[in-house]
Amino acid sequence: MHEFRFDPVKLPETTDALRQEVRDFVAEQVAQGRFDPRLNSWSSRDVEFSKACGERGYIGMCWPKQYGGHERSALERYVVVEELLALGAPVGAHWVSDRQSGHQILRHGSERAHQLILPKICAGECFFSIGMSEPDSGSDLAAVRTRANKVEGGWKISGSKVWTSGAHEAHYLIALARTAPLEDDRHAGMTQFIVDTSHPGFSTRPIYNLYGGHDFNEVIFDDYFVEDDMVLGGVGSGWKMVTGELAFERSGPDRFMSTFQLLLESLRQVGTEPNPQAATEIGRLVAHLATLRRMSTSIAGQLDRGANPAVEAALVKDIGTTFEREVPEVFRRLTGVEPSLGHSSDYAENLGLTILRSPSFTLRGGTREILRGMIARGLGLR
Ligand SMILES: Cc1cc2nc3c(=O)[nH]c(=O)nc-3n(C[C@H](O)[C@H](O)[C@H](O)COP(=O)(O)OP(=O)(O)OC[C@H]3O[C@@H](n4cnc5c(N)ncnc54)[C@H](O)[C@@H]3O)c2cc1C
Structure with missing residues (x-):
């Protein structure tokens, strides 16, 4: 049986100053009217903001200086990322490159x-996507065609x-592709490739x-050529690469902070003197948030030590995305505000958008059933 470990980690002393630095940076951007934090989550994209993050040294924080990185610890990165999310910064354009793709290239490219x-x-100028799922291969990645x-x-x-x-x-x-026929070992014969989207044979169609x-999007490869040195981790190692990557994809604060802006706005709506029912529900949500944060920082500490806490990450994602989905439902009930799209106060609109977004939280990055398995x-x- 796997021993689940969520040992507490002590954030480095440098992190208080770093946190303040991020707060000042984002406050400056908001003051310049660059974005409205209330409507953002980690999937909100702003290419100029990503560039500004690159200039500040907030991307590739743990990578070697020789490749443009900043050689900071995973926990320092955690604090920056957490602070950006808490402040509603539009980090979506560079999110995947920084969270997982760049890391995979560093380790296996x-x-x-x-x-x-x-x-x-x-530099905040290069953005990645994840090419795993296919029309008949989502949860069951080994079925890629x-x-x-x-x-x-x-x-x-x-x-x-x-x-x-x-x-x-x-x-x-x-992109994950099959490089050998599907045989008894369903996880063999798959390989990951770094695909340049500007090359011929690559196209997208919106969904x-x-x-x-x-x-x-739907992505189509039509006899797309990729050089040998753009294979990641060796031919046939795709399954190992994918599962290693998922621990990064599933354990960060983005897996429980997608609705954090709505939570803050909702607390303002409820006001400083909530009735007993509201106080109980808010207390429960905040306690969950604190626990999730503790679990997630613990995983950041494990990743820093080179471990692969895939099962712990699955647990964070399952509980975290359940929490994210609960936030709009709880406050819809507590505030009595009817969610709307585009015709009402900011809060009703934020609520409406979040309710429409929320089913995706427990699907993207692996569904509940798969994580619970x-x-x-x-x-x-089992
Ligand atoms: C907003 C969003 C963004 C996404 N972005 C990306 C992306 O950038 N790149 C990418 O590659 N993919 C992406 N995905 C795809 C996502 O990873 C898949 O949707 C997900 O893994 C589920 O796969 P599927 O849609 O094929 O559903 P299926 O695998 O067909 O699952 C359908 C249902 O059956 C259940 N199920 C399947 N197998 C089992 C089982 N063995 N036991 C119990 N229940 C099971 C599932 O839990 C689900 O409820 C994104 C999805 C969303 C919603």
């Missing part, structure tokens, strides 16, 4: 990939991906979400 890509990510065939000097990829967030604005994506926005296996129940 070729020297050419390091030099070509990492400095641009750190996108195929890469060996050719002189590289590989030719054909097939399609779906729900690929931000692919229409990304410079690269990391509109529940509120009519264009966040994700992993947790059950960790507990020795």
